[in-house]
Amino acid sequence: MGTTALLMTFCVCVFVCPTPNQACPTGCTCTSSGDDAHCVGVCPSAIDDNAVTKLHLSNCHCGARIERSAFRHLTNLRELEIKSCGYTSIFDNAFADTQLTKLDLGGTVDWQCDCDSLWLAKFLAGSLGSVSPRCSLSTSDLKNSVAQLEATCPTSTTTTTESANNDDTASDDGINPVLIIGSVAGLSVVVWGAILAVCLIKKNKRTSRQVSHESSNEKSIDTADEQTFKQDHPNNPTGYYYDERPATMTTRRSDPAISLMF
Numbered sequence: 321m322g323t324t325a326l327l328m329t330f331c332v333c334v335f336v337c338p339t340p341n342q343a344c345p346t347g348c349t350c351t352s353s354g355d356d357a358h359c360v361g362v363c364p365s366a367i368d369d370n371a372v373t374k375l376h377l378s379n380c381h382c383g384a385r386i387e388r389s390a391f392r393h394l395t396n397l398r399e400l401e402i403k404s405c406g407y408t409s410i411f412d413n414a415f416a417d418t419q420l421t422k423l424d425l426g427g428t429v430d431w432q433c434d435c436d437s438l439w440l441a442k443f444l445a446g447s448l449g450s451v452s453p454r455c456s457l458s459t460s461d462l463k464n465s466v467a468q469l470e471a472t473c474p475t476s477t478t479t480t481t482e483s484a485n486n487d488d489t490a491s492d493d494g495i496n497p498v499l500i501i502g503s504v505a506g507l508s509v510v511v512w513g514a515i516l517a518v519c520l521i522k523k524n525k526r527t528s529r530q531v532s533h534e535s536s537n538e539k540s541i542d543t544a545d546e547q548t549f550k551q552d553h554p555n556n557p558t559g560y561y562y563d564e565r566p567a568t569m570t571t572r573r574s575d576p577a578i579s580l581m582f
Contacts, residue, residue, distance in 0.1 A: 345369045355396075368393035378403040386410040392417045400424070408432050408456065412439050421447060425462075428453035433465050435473035441466045 344350030345367045348359035356374040359367065363382035367375065373396050380402075388411040391397060395417055401424040409432045415423075423444065431437070433455035444452045444463035452463035 345372065364390040364394075365392075370395045372397060374399045376401045376403075377405055380405040384408045386414055388412075388414050388416075390414055391420075394418055398422065403427050409437060410440060412436070415443075422449045423447060424451040425453040426451035430454075430456040431462055432456060433458070433460075433462050433469070435469060437462060438466070438469045438473055441469060 344354050345357055345359065345362070347362040348357040348367070350357045350372075354369070354371050356376075357367070357369070357372045358376045359378070359380070361379050361381075362377070363380055364375075364377060365382075365387065370393060372394055375394065375397055377400075382405070384406060386407055386409070391400075391414060397415075397418040397420055399422040400415075400418075400420055404427060407425075407428065408430055425431070425444075431453035433441070441452075441462045444450045445466050450463070452461040454461050455465060458465075
């Protein structure tokens with residue numbers, strides 16, 4: 321009886337009771353389900369467990385700015401708390417891969433409240449329960465600086481236009497490989513076209529010269545045959561041809577019996 325009860329208790333613990341820290345990222349402590357992680361001295365980019373929905377970072381001195389790819393593996397992250405990590409700014413779209421709805425940056429007193437942080441100020445102002453950092457050059461916090469930043473910062477359209485102009489300028493200053501390939505291809509077509517035209521012209525001249533030469537030869541042959549015929553068969557005044565050249569035309573003309581008509 322005692323053995324059976326012990327075996328049943330073991331099976332219940334194996335299949336029902338969760339294993340502590342089963343899905344917890346390295347260097348962190350988590351709840352039994354592994355979705356709430358507390359990490360000390362761990363950079364956010366080193367946390368790659370997408371089961372985490374709540375993340376608490378502290379004393380993570382990984383630079384002054386949070387990179388865009390810092391939370392790319394935390395696709396289910398909803399709440400984020402950052403304390404004493406030395407961050408002063410964050411790239412835009414850093415939370416694009418997450419489902420973040422609540423951000424706590426309380427305790428940060430030297431945040432850069434400039435135009436690059438306008439998007440974050442709007443996020444904090446529209447997120448219930450979020451805590452804003454304090455600006456480094458004033459006593460106000462970031463989410464209360466939305467109106468001031470919107471008044472001084474360029475609009476998104478202006479920024480986009482300036483960025484496009486800068487890209488165009490960079491393209492003009494640099495070498496565009498597509499333009500080079502197109503120019504080379506066009507030049508090749510022109511060169512080959514010119515070569516083909518020259519070959520056709522030469523061929524036509526050669527053919528015309530050959531036809532002219534053959535016509536000249538035929539004309540010479542016809543002329544020579546005609547002259548030979550006329551020499552062998554001289555024509556008398558009455559239209560008769562003689563079978564041989566007469567000694568005197570007068571003698572032959574007086575004797576028509578020996579003349580032949582051709």
